[in-house]
Amino acid sequence: MIHKFKLSGFNILLDVNSGGVHIIDDLTYDLLDNVEPPFEKDCPQEVVNKLSKLYDPNDIKECYDEIVELYNEKILFSEDDYEKFAKYSVPSPVKAMCLHIAHDCNLRCKYCFASTGDFGVGRKLMTYETGKKAIDFLIEKSADRQNLELDFFGGEPLMNWEVVKQIVLYARKREKECGKKFRFTVTTNGLLLDDEKIDFINKEMSNVVLSIDGRKEVNDRMRVRVDGSGSYDKITENFRRLVEKRGDKEYYVRGTYTKYNLDFSEDVMHLYELGFDQISVEPVMADPKEPYAITESDLPRIFREYEILADKLQKVYEEGKFVNFFHFMIDLDQGPCAIKRLRGCGCGNEYVAITPDGDIYPCHQFVGIEKFKMGNLDNGTFDLDMKAYFAASHIYSKPECKKCWAKFYCSGGCNANNFLYEGDIHNAHKLSCEIQKKRLECSIMLKALRLADKAE
């Protein structure tokens, strides 16, 4: 399978199964519409005749030979022979946990998928006792995995700050006893940040996700306080202080764009101009009936905006400056292995979410959907059948993914979005897919821009 596209003056050809990325000229681009394996020794005469209106026949033959050479090297039209690995998609140790430390929030964001903080199951804070059980559960279920990830999530985690600290200290004690290594993350709206919290976060958390949507008017339209006032002024001040003191440790400012700001490249650049250089801004996921929801009719505008964003980021790079946009990050050589790419996020198998009541769900987005409740920490239940069901969810068990060129980059997408908007974890969420594919094309193009001079 191949995929080719034109972007920013480049013709790019992706060989899906080898991961090979090639920059091609117009002739190759057109020739590939006319030839495919099995290849004959010479370019078929009818193809030469057809394309000779536009290209020199000798060039056409030479180009054909190059295509065949790459085919023989197995970096063009290479075989999809990964399905045999998918058959070994058995349940794995649990290595990551989303800990819902607070099902309550001090913001009332209008697009919140967690029903403004309580996930539709009532406002509640997690106790230290439940947090300890969650740590013990993760250690026990992690088997031989050494690196364990735990994200303090909400609602707003800082509303239960003392318990966050207690759980971190408990986990640090247990990791020494058990030979594990915890990597903590906290996802916060920033309203309650102060120096004490900032210092603790910067010391203990390997990543911190700071929620802000971009420009003041964009942020304050959706991210409002309980009294309806905006949050921008307070959080920008707090986030800048946190990042200033953080050194070179990882963080992301993370925003959501909606139908109200389809010019979201302005928001990405606004965040950059505020001094943030690790940025993630992504589309809202919402019921299509909501006025802010992104729908299929918005896609052409969104695609254009990603191209505009790619151009803006390229200008930053050309000035010799650094900015990292999460969804344009791609490593064409040293990325995750093919096995990882078959199964993606690992929700319900390697990754679970825990509610303040100790209920276990496949991930934070499934919380509150009763049929996906996997168990409870207090009564020791954990549904291994459901775990096996998620473990067996991979790109070859998803009909749309199997035939998609982007399958080794998104790995089957978000199971929760698939379920929520398409009715089954195996049904690809088409809106997400289209946006994902555009982001991938932009990220590959940005790489091509940097690597073109060195290419052979």
Next chain:
Amino acid sequence: MKHIKTINKANLKKTAEKGGCGKCQASCQSACKTSCTVANQKCEKDA
């Protein structure tokens, strides 16, 4: 080559042979939380 320039190692197949160690991060934990992107993650096998 005159018409085609390859810009990467195209080594996905090799990674299948020795892959699957599971040391890497869960994909949704870093900065998305509402989508799934895997290709932007790091392999941590030797980390």
